[in-house]
Amino acid sequence: MAFKQISSPHGHNPQNTGWIMQLVLLSTIPGFLALSYQFGWGTFLNLIVAVVTSLTAETAILAFRNRPIAFYLKDYSAVVTAVLLALALPPLVPWWVVVVGSLFSIVVAKQLYGGLGYNPFNPAMVGYVVLLISFPIEMTTWITPLSLLPDGVNHPGLWESISIVFAGNTPVDGVTGATPLDLFKHSNGLVVDQIYQNEALFSQASFAGVGWEWVNVGFLIGGLVLLKTRIFTWHGPLAMLGTLALMSILFWDGGSSDSPGSPIMHLFSGASMMGAFFILTDPVSSAVSNRGRLIYGALIGLLVYVIRAWGNYPDAMAFAVLLANFAAPFIDNYTLPRTYGHTDRRKATEKQEEE
């Protein structure tokens, strides 16, 4: 009798990549619920369109590449990309915007680079940036948070939402409005206290900005769950949020008319929490070592703040992440951990000594 010859280790813990991806998906639920509560059915429709498009595109490309389709679909990575893109897009954006973004994410940013594990850039963010540059009006039209809707106006219901998204109907007046970061960017000449008094978006807020603060709290909760389950380490998110907070403290400027905003507003507005826990933690396109991820996260925090404060866009998570993706291999070269038995860290670019 001959037994199979298999190299060690024999046996394996039960975790697998599909399971990790599913956990990431589950952890987006608090953020998704907050978005839906604050902004209506739009995000849900984004989700459906993005997931269907992404799975179709993934299947088609896998078929073209002669890969086993079921085997690769089971890793859930296409679904994760689709969900993250859908959560980042403004609710009630026309369906074709979601389709273009999803196609670009899956086909160009992921599969053309070789599929899961080989994409140098975060696919969801590539899709997002393509949309932001190509369709700026659709991409910057946000919905008014629930509590700020004018009297007698409600968020469109499911059927009305569907007609807006798929048939191009326009929502009722007052349903769309600015985001806190938008408002801050375009309120030049007012000191921070005035903005906070005059604008309902801030004056009625609990601590950061109506609606958005709860969306960010939702993603923070989901992120903490992932941190607790050790899907990623604290290094990237903490470095990003820490740098963002540090920058906004440094340039707070006492709340003058030039101030880019308070640390609390920056941490709990726009894509801060979603970016910190769900975008920059994409392991494929980030730096690999813990030290590397500290630098990578800090770089994203820095870029987000710089673009928010002095750039042309109110938010900057996608740009910051993509720029940091460029830097990740470089960061990796200089952030190897110190191996057991070595006195120093080595550099990845170290050449063998010539004798």
Place this chain on the structure above:
Amino acid sequence: MSRIWETPGGVHPPENKQQSMAHNIGHLPLPATLVIPLHQHIGAPAKVGVTVGQTVLKGQKLTDASNLNNLPVHASSSGTVIAIDDKPVAHPSGLNALCVTIASDGKDQWIEHAGISDFRQCDPLDLLQMITDAGIAGMGGAGFPAAIKLSPNHEKPVDTLIINATECEPYITADDAAMQEKTQDLIQGIEIVGHILNNPSRVLVGIENNKPQAIKALRSIIKERAIEVVSFPTKYPSGGEKQLIYILTGREVPSGGLPSDLGMICLNIGTLIAIKRAIIDGEPLISRITTVTGEACGVNRNYEVLIGTPISHLLAHNEFDERNCSRLIMGGPMMGFSLTSTEVPVVKTTNCILAPSYAEIPSDLPAQACIRCGLCAEACPASLLPQQLFWYAQAKDQERLEAHNLFDCIECGACSYVCPSNIPLVQHYRSSKGEIRKANIDKIDSDNARQRFEFRKLRLEQADEQRQVKREARRLATEQARATNSDAQSGSSAADIIAAAQQRAITKQSTPEQQKAKSERALLAAQSRLEEAENRLTEATAHGTKEQQAICGASLEGARQKVDQTQNRLKELSD
């Protein structure tokens, strides 16, 4: 209570140790044959010292030499040598190796042997020789000759003796059982080693806290001795020598170095018991404790097994169900290697035979893409970046692999164990290490070849120079001689030379008859060639291409000219 340090990384696979601890250490009936491989340690094997047909006694040496590098092996029972040939052995490669096969006579008759009652009176060097003669190699897995470790190191005297009782691999309980049932032997072994090492200032027994019985047994017996039993939280691979040293002392063995560089020595439980037997009882290493476990075995238990016992014998006595066995592993599930045959014998390093069922260790799932999640880096006890090593292993980028400290990988398997994409990472590292080693050997070879070539060139140049010098010297000498001669015998010599040359030319020339006969033969040959060429041309005109016709035409013309030439020459001679 000693302080302990925590190693980075590590994993917590299911321990599965309780199954084999339900019984005490068992003994098996004598197997019919014993297959004893000659090479069971790190180093070169010794030469066979017995012949086929020879009768051997239990404990008799089977090899001729016995020194530090060529450890001897011994007959584990009495009987007759029936074969000395290559047989399948316990090696990851699955290759065969030279073994002495003994048909046991059932008497299990010992050779005369005697130990030392008071080892403290002995010179440590004599004790080391006894340990070498007993064939003791590290029984934890690597099989490093114990006497080499214990040999005095004058640069760095040993001040810390570490007893590795960690046994961090799941399933294996051989050391645990030995500590509970052979506590006295173990302590004596530690004392002997302490004497050899000139009483090191610290003796630490490192043990995981999942062996409370063994900890209790040890602590109860060492009260008045200067031995510390240090227990620490269970985590794989705390039993790796380097990891254990860090846990107990907070110091790291330098990369590429040995514990002795830190003035430390690390020995395994089994090794210490074997040392006690060698010194006190005079018995060589012919048996060891091996765990037989896994769901494919009806009985899970530790056995005192004779070295050379075929695995099939062990399995047969443990209700082994072959159809339910997913793979047969020698060693533990994390670092053990799979056996292809049950005929492989137990050797000095066999701490476990694991026969898991399909439910227990299912077949490996196909590998998915690496998403660089970093779980492997979190699990790595050596603080490597397994995901980067994997990336560069696939790219065969040897420079980057070395820069990422590939050779500091201890192949513990923690990274593969946690990899959510089921990538056999360790296998990639093993093969990359092999490739780099081979590339280094090739480089040395090519460097040697280049040096040889350069040396040869130099040698030829030097020889050439020497010849030039000699030639010059000769020429000068001739010129000198000629100058002195020319005065005495003016000119006559030149005329003589010409005459002699003419004479030689005449004798060389053959007679006209011979020349004529030669020419006639040449003519005949040329004519037959001409005929042949004509035939070929007709053939080519009929069937061949233009090119072939041209070639045949040219060769016909050549043959015709040759015939003309020989005819002319013949005519000249006839005239």
